[in-house]
Amino acid sequence: MIDVQNGYLVDDRVRDVLGWPPIWRLDEVVGECSDLLAAARACGIPIVYSRAITSPAGALAANPRAARHQLSRAARLPELTAAQREWRSQIIETVTPAPGDLVLKKTRPSFFTYTELDPILRSLGAQRLLIAGLQTNVCVEATARAALDHNYEVAVAEDAVSTDGPDLHHSALNSMRVLYIEVAPWRELLAEDAPWDRAFTTANYGRDPAYWDETSTTASP
DSSP states (O other), X not given: OBOOBGXXXXXXXXXXHTTOOOOTTHHHHHHHHHHHHHHHHHTTOOOEEEEEOOOTTGGGGSOHXXXXXXXXXXXXXXXXXXXXXXXXXXXXXXXXXXXXXXXXXXXXXXXXXXXSHHHHXXXXXXXXXXXXXXXXXXXXXXXXXXXXXXXXXXXXXXXXXXXXXXHHHHHHHHXXXXXXXXXXXXXXXXXXXXXXXXXXXXXXXXXXXXXXXXXXXXXXX
């Protein structure tokens, strides 16, 4: 469960100043995440949350272009107290972790970077990972790509992820489909004996069929 945190709920101008519009379908997606978590717990599936935080090293550890962006708009950002910043980083109450769930902090888009996620998953004997949360084209996609690099089978719950706009959301899902990531509603992915085979049984998976047809008819023999 990726970064479903209070900061997405508040309208304190931070996202607006940084040029980030509101999350598309946020309430609906948080609701789906809550239902997914309940179903997973009922099935005895281990749950690991990521919680995005700022590195204790601050700007020294930041991606330089991201840091430059933040600096360029710093004068327009509202002043937040330490308590406000801490609250923004907490998991949304609707999807609050239950006893036995794991919560790991992360400072980069991928949940695998500089965290103990991979050894924990190995200790759990995990082979399949079902990813949900925020944002589709940033931390969800970065985590899914990293999971492939670690040789897990990966699926993304298309109805339990979102980002700042439908175009980014759908294009990110298609990018993941092309990489053989399974993309489907979470109820299908969590079903008993779910085959997770769309990625290699669906024609043009993640690709534009019209472009495929156009290139196949105009290609040289």
